[in-house]
Amino acid sequence: MPRKTLRRFRLALPLFALAATACGPGGAASGGDTITLGLPVQATTLGPVYLAGDQDLWQEHGLTVKTVTFKGDAELAKAVLSGDVDVAVGSPTGPLTAEEAGQDVKVLYGGFDMTAFSWYAVPEIRNVAQGKGKNWGVTTIGSSTDLLTRFAAAKAGLDPDRDIKVVQGGASAARLAAMKAGQLQANIFTEPQTIYAQQAGYHKILDLADLVDSYPMHVTWSKAGFLTDDPGRAGKFVDTLSQAMQMTKDRPDDAAQSIAKANKISVDDARASMAEWIDQLHPDGRMPSAKAMDDFWQMGLQGKVFRHRLPDSQWLDSRFLPKTG
Known part of the structure; x- marks a missing residue:
């Protein structure tokens, strides 16, 4: 992707009319603090969010939460910045590119420190380097999948701007369909699309775990006003998310049911996905280690997603994060 196009994404931040899909669970109770929660796509790794809705955890904490799912982190970021979404759980590339563009946003919670991504390719591509000149699918330009794909290409000795064509293809299911149609030759997936990719005759060419030990798969972020205008409401949101994370670990069968329903997959596939990341889910909301964040920034800089x-x-904003030192 040309550099000037990426800059347009960062700097063009128009008001965003909600042209997204409302997610079923979300807190239908009347009264209490109302929050619009944005998610980038349907993803099994967002299991705690789905579980919070199914188990009425938002309501227990005095919140009425409407959950809206977008077509990638770029659309989600625009919705947060326009005020259509109060708080997001998505890739850290969203808030960081917004901050680079001069927007006042804050990451307030982590906990999704997952290396659950893998790359799959058509049979003639046996490794990343052999993907030179091919079409590589990502959710949206500027998303975490974009950052990671560009980094993987650079690590293999390719120029991510010239040697591969990064194609914005939406959620994993849509990109897998594009792959079957011959429009994409390589793709980045999480479970269960990794299973479906294998079943379709594609093979794994790289695991994210081969590159890093930990990765900030999702963070909770918002405009700064969500924290400063009503810290109590923000605290309720974080408390609920933390409880949902712990419940996901303590009651995996219930979590698998919620994941399966939200993603329209089988419960067995949901369980298989959870096995990939459940040990990297941290209810205390911690951010990845300093080394892991160094790796993350290196990815973004080398892949030219970030300027600095x-x-x-x-x-x-560390007010809800575990105390260190």
């Missing part, structure tokens, strides 16, 4: 590294104080 931002100091933590510029984008991270």
Whole structure:
């Protein structure tokens, strides 16, 4: 993707009319603090969010939550910045590119420190380097899948701007369909699409775990006003998400049911997906280690998703994070 196009994504931040799909669970109770929660796509790794809706956890904490699912992190970021979404659980590339563009946003919670991504390719491509000149699918330009794919290409000695064509293809199911149609030759997936890709005759060419030990798959973020205008409401949201994360670990069968329903997959596939990341789910909301964040920034810089590294104080609000030191 040309550099100037990426800059347009960062700097063009128009008001965003909600042209997204409302997610079923979300808190239908009347009264209490009302929050619109945005998700980038349907994803099994967002299991705790689905479980919170199914188990009425938002209502227990005095919240009425409407959950809206978008077609990638770029659309989600625009919705947050326009005020259509109060808080998002998605890739950290969203808030960080917004902060680079001069927007006042903050990451307030982590906990999804997952290396659950893998790359799959058509049979003639046996490794990343052999993907030179091919079409590589990502959810949206500027998303975590974009950052990771560009980094993987650079690690294999390719120029991510010239040697591969990064194609914005939406959620995993849509990109797998595009692959079957011959429009894409390589793709980045999480479970269960990895299973479906194998069944379709594609093979794994790289695991994210081969590159890093930990990765900030999702973070909770918002405009700064969500924290400063009503800290109590933000605290209720974080408490509920933390409880849902712990419940996901303690009651995996219930979590699998919620994941299966939200993603329209089988419960067995939901369980298989959870096995990939359940040990990397942290209800205390911790961010990845310093080394893992160094790796993350290196990915973004090398893949040309970020122009420079931002100091933590510029984008991270630590009031709800575990105390260190």
